[in-house]
Amino acid sequence: MSKATINHVAQRAGVSIKTVSRVVNNEPNVSPATREKVLKAVEELAYQPNPSARSLAGKRTFVLGLLYDNPSANYVIDVQNGALAASRAQGYDLLIHPCDHRSPTLIQEVAELLDQSRVDGLILTPPLSDLSAVLERLIASKLPFVRIAPAVDKHLSPYVATNDRDAAYQMTLQLLTLGHKRIGFICGHPDHQAVAGRYQGYCAALGDHGIEVQEKYVVQGYNSFESGEQAARKLLALTPRPTAIFAANDDMAAGTMMVAHQLGLNIPNDISVAGFDDTPVAHQIWPSLTTVRQPIQTMAQTAAELLLTQIQGKKLPSADTELESSLILRDSTGPMLG
Amino acid sequence: MSKATINHVAQRAGVSIKTVSRVVNNEPNVSPATREKVLKAVEELAYQPNPSARSLAGKRTFVLGLLYDNPSANYVIDVQNGALAASRAQGYDLLIHPCDHRSPTLIQEVAELLDQSRVDGLILTPPLSDLSAVLERLIASKLPFVRIAPAVDKHLSPYVATNDRDAAYQMTLQLLTLGHKRIGFICGHPDHQAVAGRYQGYCAALGDHGIEVQEKYVVQGYNSFESGEQAARKLLALTPRPTAIFAANDDMAAGTMMVAHQLGLNIPNDISVAGFDDTPVAHQIWPSLTTVRQPIQTMAQTAAELLLTQIQGKKLPSADTELESSLILRDSTGPMLG
C-alpha cells in the first residue's frame, strides 16, 4: 500500500513536492491552509516517506545505534527497551550492535559502523563508555554520541549516570545499622569502572562509622555468578568470618548465597547478603535478595533523548543527568545475631 | 573516510560504475582481470557502498527485522545474537521490534513496519509465530518471513523448531525412572502454543508407563515466576502430594522451588523439581535445577539463514528444520524416597 510517494501526495494536494516535504518535516513557511491540505492528502494516501530516499538526499538516517558489550541479558534488554521508547517516539529506529570490549578488532568494527553511515548517533553502555580508543574514534568522526554511566572523562560527551556511590553507601549503612561490623565486599569487574563507585560507597560508609576497611574482607570479582562463588568461598573461610557480604552485583550475590547454602549457613541468620542491580534473580532465589534497583530503562531512554536533542542541533540541558537508585530490602539481610 | 563513492572506484579502476556495481554485487559477466582491478580499487579506497543509495535504487534494504514479544530477557538476547550472527555474516543488519502480542494495535504496527519497507524479511518468535492475524498480513504483503517454533499451520512459512514434545517425554521418563509416580505438571501460558508440546510429552510418557494423567496434578501456569508459585501452592496442598513437579519453564520451576522452601520441604528429598529452558537462573538457584536446554541461539541463526536464502531467491532445503534439545540433570531431582 505504501506505494504512495511524495509526488502522489503533491498531486493530490495540488502543491509542489517541496511543500509536501516541508509539511512532513515540520518546517516553517507553510500557510496553515496549505499545511492542512497536504496533511489531508498524506492521511488519505497513508503516505510514509521512504527512509532510504530520505537519508540519501538528506544527511540523516533516522536510525540510532546502540553499542554494547553483553554483561547481562536483563541489562541489555532494559537498555534496548529504554532506547527504543525514546527513538520510536521521534520516528527513529534502533540498530543494535553487540560487541566484545576486549576484542582487538573493536575499533575497526566501530569504524566500519561509522563508515557505513547508517546511524545518526550512538549510545554507549559500560564498559564501552570508558574505552578511550573508542571515544577518540567517535570524537574524530564527529558523530554525536551519548554515554550511559561513564566513570571517566565525563566532559567528553553528554551522559546519563546514577548515584551508584551513594546507593552503595546507603546499603552499607543499612548493614551497619543492623549491627554488622565485619562486612565483606565483592568488587565488580575491573574493566567496568562504573561499578568502582560502589566500592567507594562501601568504604565511605565504613569510614564514617569508624570502621577500618580491611583488605582481607575485600575480594575481587568479575561480575559473574561463578566469580561470586569463588569470592564468597574466600570470604567465608576467613576467621573471624564476616557476618555480612555486599556484592557489587546480583549475580555475584547469588553466587555468594549458593556457597553459603553449600556450607550449611543460614541466610540471613549466619550471614547477610546484599547485591546490586535488582535483576529478576534477586526475587527468585531463596531467600529473596536485598539489593539496589537502578532505573536502567529510564537511563537508556534519557540517553536516547539526549542524543536526539543533540542530533537535532538543539541545546542540551546544562545540568548533568543523574538518576536515583533505590534500596530494595528483602529477606537475605537481617540483624546480626550472637 | 568512506567518502569514496562508486564513481571514485570506477575512475580509479578505469571502468564504468556499472562494472564496479557488478563486482561489488558478485554478478557474473565480468572478466577476471577487470574484477581484479576493481577489487584493488575498492580495497585502496576502503570503499563501502552506501546502504541508502543501494536500497533506494534496488529493491533490497539489507536489513532483517526481528519481531518478538518479550517473554524473557535471556530468550530474546539469545534470539537476537543468533539472528545477528547470520545477518552480519552476509552483510545484513538487524532491526529489532519488540511488541505486545495482545496489543489491539499489533496488526497496525506490523503494517507500518512493512509499509516503511525498511526490511527485506522478518523473523517471528513465539507467540507471534502462531498469531493468524499477523501471519495473514505478512502473507498478503509478500514479504519473506520465517518463524521460530510455530505450533500451527507449519506449511505457511519456513520455520525452525525443536523437539519440545520429545524432550518433555524424556524428562518425564527420567522422573518415572527415579521412582516417581505422582508427578505434577505446570502448563505454560496458553497463548504460547509452542509449549503445549511439552504437556503432550508429559502425558505420553505417563501413558506409556501405564499411569493415568490425573487432572488435579496438572495446573495451568503463565510462564512467570509468580504463576509458578501459585501453581506449586495448589499442587503441594494436594493429598497425596506429588513427589515430583515438572514445570513447563524454568521461571515456574523456580517459583515452585521457592514455595517448597517456604513450606519447609527438602528438594529433592521431599519433592523433585524439573524445569525447561536452562535459563541462567537454573544453575543459580539452590539446589540447581534439572531442566531441558534448547539451542535457542542456533535456532535463531538457522532461521535467519533460511530467511536470507529465501530473500536471495534460492531454493530452501526441503527438510523441515528441527533442532534437538537436551536434558540437563542437576540437583533438584532425585530418587523417590520413602
Added chain:
DNA sequence: CTGAAAGCGCTAACAC
C-alpha cells in the same frame, strides 16, 4: 563482457 542513460524518492539550494 562492458557502458551510457534513466531513474529510485527525497532534500537542498535557489528562484519566484
Added chain:
DNA sequence: GTGTTAGCGCTTTCAG
C-alpha cells in the same frame, strides 16, 4: 509562502 531545479549513490534497463 511556494515552486523549480539539481543532485544524493546506486541499480536497472538496454545498447553495444
